[in-house]
Amino acid sequence: MIRLEHIGIAVADLEKSNALFEDLLGESPYKMEVVESEHVKTSFFKVGESKIELLEATDPSSAIAKYLEKNREGIHHLAFEVEDIEAEMQRLAQKGYRLLNEKPKRGADNKLVCFIHPKSANGVLLELCQEIRE
Numbered sequence: 001m002i003r004l005e006h007i008g009i010a011v012a013d014l015e016k017s018n019a020l021f022e023d024l025l026g027e028s029p030y031k032m033e034v035v036e037s038e039h040v041k042t043s044f045f046k047v048g049e050s051k052i053e054l055l056e057a058t059d060p061s062s063a064i065a066k067y068l069e070k071n072r073e074g075i076h077h078l079a080f081e082v083e084d085i086e087a088e089m090q091r092l093a094q095k096g097y098r099l100l101n102e103k104p105k106r107g108a109d110n111k112l113v114c115f116i117h118p119k120s121a122n123g124v125l126l127e128l129c130q131e132i133r134e
Helices: 014-025 063-070 085-094
Strands: 003-010 031-035 040-047 050-057 074-081 111-116 126-131
Touching: 003 063, 003 126, 014 040, 014 050, 050 063, 085 111, 085 126
Parallel strands: 003 050, 074 126
Antiparallel strands: 003 074, 031 040, 040 050, 111 126
């Protein structure tokens, strides 16, 4: 793993949360996008070498909507940048970590992503992400 790439924060209202983080950080998000496969709207804030990703559900059946039903708004996941996501997935699976994806999938911010189940990581949802090189 190369570095902490971003912290994902589940929010009920992206517009209100963007205003809050703009006020806190003194900058607007550098990117906003919808990830149809995950049923979320996202925005990204740059903080030094890392990022904060705000996630709002676009569908009541999405993982973020379900998370917010059980929890309050707050930290949803930690994402780590990796050089070779498939090799890292294989390494972790061989060590017994429970992966939520069999193959990497396209995520936000031009990344391939895979999630590690919280039960394998002390209750923390972890995301592996690799820049898509086209």
